[in-house]
Amino acid sequence: MTDKPFSYRTARFISTLFVPPSFTIIIFTWLALRLEYELWQRILVIGVALTFGFAFQILMFFHFKNKGMIADMDASVKEERTVPFFVAILIYAMGLLVLLLTKMDPVIISFWFCYISNTLIVIWINKYWKISAHALGASGPFGVLVYMAGTGSLLFLVVIVLIGWARIKLKMHTFAQVAAGTIAGFALTYFQIIFIVKMLKEQGWF
Template identity: 80%
Template sequence: MTDKPLSYRTARFISTLCVPPSFTIIIFSWLALALEHELWQKLLVIGVALTFGFAFQIMMFFYFHKRGMIADMDASVKEERTVPFFVAIGIYTLGLIVLSMAKADPVIISFWFCYISNTLLVIGINKFWKISAHALGAAGPFGVVMYMAGTGGLLFLIVILIIGWARIKLKMHTPAQVIAGVVVGFTFTYLQIWLIVNFLKQHGSF
């Protein structure tokens, strides 16, 4: 059997490294350090991202794969995504409760909520079409980076382009599915953060 070409192996590495939970740790650590004032809150936000946003999510997919409930760790068969995604929502909800009780910054609360709502959206879309969860999972963080940093966040597009190339190279998605993931992920995340943050500030919830 011949070895896979370098381009394929590179795409595989990028796809494995840049799963949505990986961005959870990076982005929420950045938000915690940038927005929270108390050390314990910074550590709590990072801890929630590490446990509910990364470790439990990865463990859950390993479990479903081991049980034969998903064909691979990419959940490449769209019909197999529904149950793992609902479990993911349950895990994210627990994280949201912890962050809310700790009165984390409104941007952190709203962005975490996006993980729940965006996953629900993906479940609905997957009933009819296989949208790229990888692209959507990268575009969500792009949305919060743009919200926080303005046009400086456009540099994040480089990461999204690389991930999109990898998913297309692996034949996991068509260009249209990747583009849709980016557009949906960015648009819905940015709008939700803007709406929720303004609502919380106007009502003095935080």
């Protein structure tokens, strides 16, 4: 059996490295350091991201893979995605509850809520079409970066392009599915954050 081409191995590395939960740790660490001033708040936000946004999510997919409920860690079979995605929402909801009870910054809360709402939308779309969760999982963080840093965050587009290329190269998605995931992830996240932060401000959250 011949080895896979270098381009394929590179695509597999990028796809594995940049699974959606990876961005959860990176972005929420940045948000914690940027928005929270007390040490305990920063530790809590990072801890919530590490626990509910990364570790539990990865372990959940391993569990479903070992039980034979999904074909692979990519959940490449469209029909197998619904149950893992609903479980992911329950895990995210637990994290959201912690952030709400401890009254973390509205941007942090609103962005975390986006993980729940965006996953629900993906479940609905997935009934008809296999949108790229990888692309959506990368462009969502881009939405909060643009909200926080404006044009200074445009370099992040390079990461999104690399992920999109990798998913197409691996034949996991078509260009249209990657493009749709990218646009949906950014737009849904960016506008939800604007709306939720405004709502929390009106409610006297800060």
